[in-house]
Amino acid sequence: MMSRHDLVWLSDRGWQQLIDQLSGQRSSQLIVQPSMTAADDQLEAVKLWQNQDWPLVVRRADADIGVNTDQICLGLAMPPHPLTGEKRRIALRCAVTDIKKTTPALPLSSVISAAPGEWQQGLAELALQANNLRLHVFGSLALQTLTKQIYLSTTSDIDVLFYPENIEQLQTGLLLLSESAKILPLDGEIIFPGDQAVSWKEWLSAIDRQAHVLVKEMHTVRLASTASLLSSLGKKSCVKSV
Numbered sequence: 001m002m003s004r005h006d007l008v009w010l011s012d013r014g015w016q017q018l019i020d021q022l023s024g025q026r027s028s029q030l031i032v033q034p035s036m037t038a039a040d041d042q043l044e045a046v047k048l049w050q051n052q053d054w055p056l057v058v059r060r061a062d063a064d065i066g067v068n069t070d071q072i073c074l075g076l077a078m079p080p081h082p083l084t085g086e087k088r089r090i091a092l093r094c095a096v097t098d099i100k101k102t103t104p105a106l107p108l109s110s111v112i113s114a115a116p117g118e119w120q121q122g123l124a125e126l127a128l129q130a131n132n133l134r135l136h137v138f139g140s141l142a143l144q145t146l147t148k149q150i151y152l153s154t155t156s157d158i159d160v161l162f163y164p165e166n167i168e169q170l171q172t173g174l175l176l177l178s179e180s181a182k183i184l185p186l187d188g189e190i191i192f193p194g195d196q197a198v199s200w201k202e203w204l205s206a207i208d209r210q211a212h213v214l215v216k217e218m219h220t221v222r223l224a225s226t227a228s229l230l231s232s233l234g235k236k237s238c239v240k241s242v
Helices: 012-032 038-052 117-130 140-147 167-180 200-207 226-233
Strands: 007-010 056-058 071-078 088-095 099-103 134-138 158-163 186-192 196-199 212-216 221-225
Touching (some): 012 038, 038 071, 167 186, 186 200, 200 226
Parallel strands (some): 158 186
Antiparallel strands (some): 007 056, 071 088, 212 221
């Protein structure tokens, strides 16, 4: 079962299906505006991703995608526009049978060399101190690592996924992230069992008040109590096999 932020490599058939979809959209746009369209940029981006064999990223399922569907919702984030800095994202879908490989988001240790020089020491120390904690990275730093294209700017965050196995790991990891955030622009999510994702910054502000937090799952977004999420850690490990 795939989760949000997983990396997905497509088969040739899968890529062709996406190209055919975008080509159809482009034809529709040209009827209205016979000039360069947004679909042109998207089509070129998909072809580049295919040629380079770069992965797409699993995103939350569209509202019309059921739990037992044979399709998966994916995203392709293009590098920010070189002039405006606009973040350009393409929402895609493909058949599960057109996927040839999947992996979790990149491990923290694998992105350090692609980070700006001023972040590298802090990231290396974070990876070292994490020890047996499982930290992965998604977002701009992960995409820059994978594609070698320029995604990061002076306002970029480092998006971290933290998978605690138990309450002790949760507390240890949150303390580590909080301390590291003093020197690094850290952001990201705690992944509780069942792929229940919560902003770790929101968690820190809510836990003392026993407040509800926003939980993102593959097919929904909802509010849940911190107590219910803590109790889920005692039921089973939330570590996924790599």
